[in-house]
Amino acid sequence: MKISDANNIFCQLKSEYDLWVNAWKELARFLAPTSGSFDDDAKSKRGQKIDHKTILDSTAARAVAILSAGMMSGLTSPSRSWFELTIDGPQQEQTNAVKRWLADVKQVIERVFAKSNLYACLRNFYEEIAVFCTGAFVVEEDYETVIHCRPLTIGEFMLAHDSRGRIDTYGREFYMTVAQLVGEFGIENVPPAIRQQYNDKKYANQYKVRHLIMPNREREPGAIGNKNMPFVSVYWMDGQERFLRESGYEDFPVIASRWEVKRPNDTYGRGPGWTVLGDVKMLQKMQKKKLEALDKSIDPPLMVSNKVQGEINLMPGGLTRHSDTTDAAVRPVYQVQPDLKSLEYSIEQTRQRISEQFFADMFLMISNIDAGKMTATEVAERTQEKMMMLGPVLERLKNELLDPLIERTFNICNRAGILPPPPEEIQGRNINVSYISMIAQAQKATALNSIRQGAQFAAELAQVQAANAQAEVLDVVDFDGALREGLEAIGATPKMVRPDEEVQASRQARAEQQQALAQQAQIAEAVKSAKTLADTPLNTGSALDVVAQQGGVNE
Numbered sequence: 001m002k003i004s005d006a007n008n009i010f011c012q013l014k015s016e017y018d019l020w021v022n023a024w025k026e027l028a029r030f031l032a033p034t035s036g037s038f039d040d041d042a043k044s045k046r047g048q049k050i051d052h053k054t055i056l057d058s059t060a061a062r063a064v065a066i067l068s069a070g071m072m073s074g075l076t077s078p079s080r081s082w083f084e085l086t087i088d089g090p091q092q093e094q095t096n097a098v099k100r101w102l103a104d105v106k107q108v109i110e111r112v113f114a115k116s117n118l119y120a121c122l123r124n125f126y127e128e129i130a131v132f133c134t135g136a137f138v139v140e141e142d143y144e145t146v147i148h149c150r151p152l153t154i155g156e157f158m159l160a161h162d163s164r165g166r167i168d169t170y171g172r173e174f175y176m177t178v179a180q181l182v183g184e185f186g187i188e189n190v191p192p193a194i195r196q197q198y199n200d201k202k203y204a205n206q207y208k209v210r211h212l213i214m215p216n217r218e219r220e221p222g223a224i225g226n227k228n229m230p231f232v233s234v235y236w237m238d239g240q241e242r243f244l245r246e247s248g249y250e251d252f253p254v255i256a257s258r259w260e261v262k263r264p265n266d267t268y269g270r271g272p273g274w275t276v277l278g279d280v281k282m283l284q285k286m287q288k289k290k291l292e293a294l295d296k297s298i299d300p301p302l303m304v305s306n307k308v309q310g311e312i313n314l315m316p317g318g319l320t321r322h323s324d325t326t327d328a329a330v331r332p333v334y335q336v337q338p339d340l341k342s343l344e345y346s347i348e349q350t351r352q353r354i355s356e357q358f359f360a361d362m363f364l365m366i367s368n369i370d371a372g373k374m375t376a377t378e379v380a381e382r383t384q385e386k387m388m389m390l391g392p393v394l395e396r397l398k399n400e401l402l403d404p405l406i407e408r409t410f411n412i413c414n415r416a417g418i419l420p421p422p423p424e425e426i427q428g429r430n431i432n433v434s435y436i437s438m439i440a441q442a443q444k445a446t447a448l449n450s451i452r453q454g455a456q457f458a459a460e461l462a463q464v465q466a467a468n469a470q471a472e473v474l475d476v477v478d479f480d481g482a483l484r485e486g487l488e489a490i491g492a493t494p495k496m497v498r499p500d501e502e503v504q505a506s507r508q509a510r511a512e513q514q515q516a517l518a519q520q521a522q523i524a525e526a527v528k529s530a531k532t533l534a535d536t537p538l539n540t541g542s543a544l545d546v547v548a549q550q551g552g553v554n555e
Contacts, residue, residue: 037156083437084106086431117149118147134268181209290347
């Protein structure tokens with residue numbers, strides 16, 4: 001790739017970026033003043049002053065914090081498993097060796113996630129996608145922690161997607177100091193001017209650097225090397241004739257997701273931040289008017305007589321001298337009597353709309369429920385109903401965040417050689433990911449409820465037939481299949497479920513044991529009967545005498 005080609009592609013990304021940047025700036029101003037990096041702000045971001053006068057009510061910020069925390073704990077909790085690995089085909093046909101290998105691979109990936117900075121990066125990602133409805137971070141290979149994630153904020157990256165709507169191109173423009181440039185790319189690869197400043201010990205001077213990652217459309221089949229990988233990565237400085245670095249990636253390292261995409265050609269997303277912006281502006285304005293009204297009612301504008309001697313003393317108990325006794329020396333210009341009750345009602349309604357748009361009511365629902373007035377079933381049903389509202393968003397996060405993240409980590413672990421050797425049965429079969437997080441289980445609870453209701457219905461019919469000495473209706477229900485489906489719905493670990501062959505062997509052993517016990521009981525009963533018969537005396541008028549008389553017993 002030539003620098004001229006890289007600059008042309010970068011300008012195309014910038015033209016799309018420019019259509020969205022003004023909206024992002026407004027979202028950052030009213031919803032997240034500490035987020036976002038726009039234009040040349042990145043150069044002085046550390047010393048940038050935040051205008052806190054814009055935010056007079058923190059409802060939106062609190063709702064964003066609740067949503068990001070809820071998504072973090074509900075989708076990718078660091079304290080519990082949130083995904084499972086499976087392979088193509090029916091689960092009951094998978095051998096025990098395959099299931100154990102998948103479980104071991106999952107544990108390796110979970111340890112990599114825990115050791116890296118992924119979860120800290122994900123918290124920032126959820127805040128970004130809640131406010132700006134587009135979030136991204138970079139997953140790099142790391143020698144010590146296997147992976148290392150670099151969080152990104154809105155405004156400092158640009159994206160593009162392929163014909164299927166998948167993000168496959170990433171551009172970034174940022175600042176690096178002279179010391180950072182030399183340390184990252186080597187003194188032999190930086191421009192002569194940077195090299196001279198480094199020799200002059202002017203380490204803190206900053207320069208703008210561009211970075212582009214995109215599909216390698218000039219890849220030569222069969223060729224090897226980091227410049228011939230599926231994705232090309234180039235760093236350069238504007239105005240220079242050669243790249244600072246030209247390399248590549250085996251898989252796309254940028255994890256980028258949108259809340260929702262309104263039009264197929266949209267690169268960036270829309271969502272609750274966009275929807276709630278008008279309410280947030282109105283809330284800030286109403287709070288400002290309320291404070292002004294309170295201020296005027298407590299400390300109203302005054303009208304002062306020209307006969308007042310000296311300055312006005314407005315302190316409690318203060319004395320202001322006045323030469324005339326007929327007119328008031330100091331009095332309000334007008335009386336301020338704000339209708340605070342109506343104003344507070346409007347403010348509360350606006351706050352509620354903002355919280356609902358960010359699903360804060362859903363994530364706080366359990367803590368706000370009066371346990372004495374609702375049963376556990378009602379709580380579960382309400383939680384399930386609320387979770388279903390996030391269905392489309394969760395599906396997009398699955399496709400654009402979770403699946404690429406696990407796939408990227410799996411590939412890095414595989415290249416690092418830290419995965420266990422796969423069994424022969426898995427050769428040529430695809431590995432799939434299923435999710436068992438709290439939110440995923442809440443969505444799957446619909447299937448579990450149908451299984452539970454079906455079993456209860458079958459039990460009710462069995463009770464009716466049992467009253468007529470029949471129970472054939474239970475033969476229709478496959479309780480083994482129902483149990484397996486239910487355990488899968490609640491996210492039970494594969495190690496908890498025995499393979500079919502073990503289940504059949506256990507049942508056969510139990511049946512043989514029960515048959516042996518029954519035979520022993522029959523033998524014992526026969527021995528007891530024989531002993532009783534042998535001890536019974538004859539000629540006593542018993543039934544045995546009748547049998548003896550008929551020749552049934554030999555004396």
